[in-house]
């Protein structure tokens with residue numbers, strides 16, 4: 001780590017400095033420091049060709065270009081300079097993921113107007129009374145203001161969210177129904193009070209919380225796996241570590257995997273600390289994003305709750321990062337910069353003397369193995385809080401069930417749901433498939449409707465009345481005739497998605513209130529959040545959902561979980577198929593019976609109850625499962641006992657991807673030099689997306705091998721033909 005004094009390092013006017021921009025140039029460029037000089041990490045404007053772009057003073061000039069030919073920095077921007085710790089993090093993360101530095105800087109500067117000053121800004125909030133004449137557009141403006149609960153908006157932002165012109169807003173201002181106010185930009189967030197009493201912890205919880213608090217108090221880096229069964233109070237326990245962090249005047253970051261979870265979480269923070277934290281995710285307005293970015297840097301926000309990209313915020317002094325549901329796949333970004341937020345959290349904390357808490361009921365094998373190896377500490381919460389008990393898990397052997405055609409809920413499961421309806425309790429039916437039917441087939445010729453741009457079947461979405469490609473998002477109406485044989489009226493849905501399951505449930509229980517939770521059915525994150533809150537309060541009898549419902553929700557009335565197709569994830573040859581199925585099914589089962597006195601049950605529909613993974617899920621022998629899984633991976637040299645890098649080549653031209661793939665496989669010297677191996681090229685499982693043909697290569701290396709430099713050297717040997725994209729995925733999670 002560089003010394004702290006670096007933060008003060010100053011370059012006098014005219015000194016050569018290297019400036020990193022977000023432009024795709026690959027590396028920093030030299031400029032001359034402006035009048036008055038500039039400090040290391042300062043945000044500046046620099047000329048680039050005919051344009052002015054934002055840049056960051058990255059270090060002394062490299063001397064690559066003759067001094068006489070350097071242009072001066074145009075000016076300093078008003079943003080707080082980037083601290084050494086964050087610059088170091090960006091550089092290390094770029095090296096680790098083999099991402100060009102400019103793309104990393106872009107991740108760390110994703111807020112609008114960073115260069116603009118602190119002047120007053122004009123914002124719009126709800127005023128008094130009702131408009132003289134209510135129009136549809138006016139109504140929408142007022143709805144937006146209500147929906148966001150008093151948050152201020154910029155004019156353009158408000159108009160856009162309401163889907164109207166700015167004149168509509170101005171008209172409302174004239175009548176005083178909307179108020180126009182001048183406020184300082186970017187006010188600090190309300191202070192959180194860690195001294196308020198928390199809930200009374202059980203002995204087990206108190207012991208864990210004591211250890212976590214001590215860790216935070218040490219001011220030293222360390223990572224702890226907080227493993228607790230679903231409903232054991234992991235959140236209550238890690239909030240104590242947050243309290244300790246706040247007491248010490250340092251900032252804390254809590255990463256959550258799913259935006260729908262933040263609503264309930266914010267209320268818990270408010271209950272514990274007396275105010276809400278700052279939020280950072282795709283559902284936050286642009287105005288608010290800028291405020292969070294600046295306040296985090298100025299120490300005006302002590303706790304941030306966010307999605308994975310919050311990891312790149314310019315914290316003033318970050319003392320704790322909690323990664324909740326650390327096993328969740330959404331922590332791995334799968335396009336653009338390919339990074340795993342869980343691993344990057346550990347990296348950032350280690351550079352800043354901060355603690356990491358990885359919380360999960362079903363940790364990833366990577367984390368489990370790191371704890372086994374002593375790299376991470378581990379704390380266990382073995383019991384549910386209070387009198388609540390873990391749900392009973394049972395298999396429903398589908399071979400023994402009398403299933404009708406186009407029916408997916410077995411008679412046994414139906415009986416269990418009916419019993420819950422009678423008692424006024426909730427049931428959850430889980431199926432990890434969006435839409436109505438995954439395949440639409442022609443009963444005359446057998447043709448299945450695919451996407452024109454992708455090597456994928458179109459999925460019927462009946463609520464939208466369209467076929468949707470889950471790869472590229474392309475949609476089209478269901479054609480009246482088969483596109484292959486032109487016979488009319490023979491297209492039929494095959495297989496179930498959540499919408500079709502909801503149809504079956506509605507036919508079976510016409511009186512029941514049914515809620516379908518699937519990410520595509522909600523226009524906005526706010527709408528989804530409010531639906532989740534409504535269900536928690538008893539606003540539905542049967543919840544039907546995708547993996548969206550498997551994550552961290554607390555539905556107190558829910559006592560039955562039915563997994564429709566437990567075998568779904570076990571098909572295919574995914575390295576992590578067993579691990580993911582185990583995690584997902586145990587998580588979703590854990591939604592049942594979370595309140596004392598309401599016994600929970602989970603019923604798993606399966607065609608292969610004797611499958612080892614299904615047996616492990618039922619037996620609950622988690623350590624046994626992980627040991628066996630670890631042994632298999634170790635024997636095969638697979639992660640976490642070996643390392644991998646995935647390469648995806650894609651181009652509209654099929655020949656050029658295969659040619660380059662073959663050349664890469666031949667010229668594998670840099671890979672062989674570290675004792676690693678190249679596999680492929682092979683067509684990717686989804687061989688075409690958005691009209692681009694895709695080919696994969698895989699590098700397998702031993703655990704300690706210097707994988708990144710070798711891959712960098714290997715890839716650098718090749719000139720990419722026009723329009724061919726090469727993506728490197730270090731530690732790949734998916735192989736589509």
Ligand SMILES: Nc1ncnc2c1ncn2[C@@H]1O[C@H](COP(=O)(O)OP(=O)(O)OP(=O)(O)O)[C@@H](O)[C@H]1O
Nearest residue numbers: 199200201202230231232233234235236361385552
């Ligand atoms: N000591 C406590 N006192 C009062 N309520 C508690 C206590 N511990 C946990 N609870 C309550 O029990 C429920 C489950 O706790 P929590 O959500 O923290 O568990 P979790 O382990 O994070 O669950 P999951 O892994 O399923 O997300 C919550 O409603 C929480 O408020």
Ligand SMILES: [Zn+2]
Nearest residue numbers: 451454469472
């Ligand atoms: Zn497509």
